[in-house]
Amino acid sequence: MMVKTLPQVHIETFGCQMNESDSELVRSLLKQEGFGFTEDRERADVVLVNTCAIRENAHKKIYLHLSELRAVKKQRPLVVGVLGCMAQNLKSELAEKEPLIDVLAGPDSYRQLPRLLTNALDAQEQGLRQKAFALDLSEYETYENIMPDRNNGVNAWITVMRGCDNFCSFCVVPYTRGRERSRDPESILLEARDASTRGFKQITLLGQNVNSYCHEGWDFAKLIAAVADTPGIDRVRFTSPHPKDFPPALIDAIATHPKICKHIHLPLQAGSDRILELMGRTYTGAAYLALVDRIRSRIPDIVLTTDIICGFCSESEEDFQTTHRIIEQTQLDSAYIFKYSERKHTIAARKYADDVPDRVKGMRVAQLLETQRRITLERNRRYIGKTMQVLVERDATRSSTQAMGKTDGNITVVWEKGTGDFRPGTLITKQIFDASAATLYGK
Numbered sequence: 001m002m003v004k005t006l007p008q009v010h011i012e013t014f015g016c017q018m019n020e021s022d023s024e025l026v027r028s029l030l031k032q033e034g035f036g037f038t039e040d041r042e043r044a045d046v047v048l049v050n051t052c053a054i055r056e057n058a059h060k061k062i063y064l065h066l067s068e069l070r071a072v073k074k075q076r077p078l079v080v081g082v083l084g085c086m087a088q089n090l091k092s093e094l095a096e097k098e099p100l101i102d103v104l105a106g107p108d109s110y111r112q113l114p115r116l117l118t119n120a121l122d123a124q125e126q127g128l129r130q131k132a133f134a135l136d137l138s139e140y141e142t143y144e145n146i147m148p149d150r151n152n153g154v155n156a157w158i159t160v161m162r163g164c165d166n167f168c169s170f171c172v173v174p175y176t177r178g179r180e181r182s183r184d185p186e187s188i189l190l191e192a193r194d195a196s197t198r199g200f201k202q203i204t205l206l207g208q209n210v211n212s213y214c215h216e217g218w219d220f221a222k223l224i225a226a227v228a229d230t231p232g233i234d235r236v237r238f239t240s241p242h243p244k245d246f247p248p249a250l251i252d253a254i255a256t257h258p259k260i261c262k263h264i265h266l267p268l269q270a271g272s273d274r275i276l277e278l279m280g281r282t283y284t285g286a287a288y289l290a291l292v293d294r295i296r297s298r299i300p301d302i303v304l305t306t307d308i309i310c311g312f313c314s315e316s317e318e319d320f321q322t323t324h325r326i327i328e329q330t331q332l333d334s335a336y337i338f339k340y341s342e343r344k345h346t347i348a349a350r351k352y353a354d355d356v357p358d359r360v361k362g363m364r365v366a367q368l369l370e371t372q373r374r375i376t377l378e379r380n381r382r383y384i385g386k387t388m389q390v391l392v393e394r395d396a397t398r399s400s401t402q403a404m405g406k407t408d409g410n411i412t413v414v415w416e417k418g419t420g421d422f423r424p425g426t427l428i429t430k431q432i433f434d435a436s437a438a439t440l441y442g443k
């Protein structure tokens, strides 16, 4: 008798932590329905590519990857599925231009994947091609009864809300992930306890607009404090909040709960009020500065990081210099700085001209990077001579004789591995003896 083997799935994830977290959901959903998983693409019957639509670079990487899969598919039977934001945002373009794709599924349609993939595999066995698309956005789907299938590690991502109602004019998220909805806190706390039982020491709460979490009397401040009370969990982080709604209760929770990390990623995006208004960010440069002051006066050792977009539609040199001044003034600990790249279907793509030349965008990015690098180095050098608590993560990237971990403020620390101080998930103390703009060196 022929024994039918489990179809093996290989999943490749691009983009943000939300996509990493969604890939864990997809693994769980497919395993429940009898699919196996392999790390080796060559052995896979199905390759799923979980995509990101946030920047042009991400698109390019994914198209390159799909062209590799096209070559594989010429050699042997293979079902290819494209998931995530790019599937949702570029459905017709992908469906027409990429004949290799068998299944397209957006972020709210993953429950349909077992059925769609089974159909595609059955059709392939009969020598047929069957394309299937599942791209409806939902107002309710939060996958709250699915326990993600996590790889072992130190950090567990837990998605607490999905979608976004802010419609920042440059952003595709409201179109690819739909309207904002928050998960039942009980299901989040259950997931936190499960992660702790499995040995995770840190939890990162995820949401596109995490501080607008709201569920039957629970706000984000109450939720994060409850998660931080989970026995066995040493640290809780969150990403990303919107500066427009950062309530005092949340600042208090971060200030007072010993397990909530003293790190806030607070996307500024631009400093000029005119550009912030065009971006639809609903705060001014002055309001952002005031928020930074409020946070620092309540939590003096807070680590603050940010995102900046250079060269948004009509950004003048004066607008850019306002952003530059705010970066100098706030002295944030680090920043992710990008060129603006127009995304299809967004408000900016429909209403404003992407009229800042690429060369100018590049020059502005370089200028801000140089300033931020100097500030980050100065801020990191303040830690020299101090003893810091570090959560051990893994081998350092550059040398296997070194280990790396993170401070409470999410700054990377590297040290020579000795005996007894390299067990991922343990909290150890290190004295900092040197610092670069990216790393603290401990002993």
Ligand code: SF4
Pocket: 164, 165, 166, 167, 168, 171, 172, 173, 174, 208, 209, 242
């Ligand atoms: S807050 Fe703005 S940038 Fe963030 S996900 Fe929502 S629309 Fe996008």
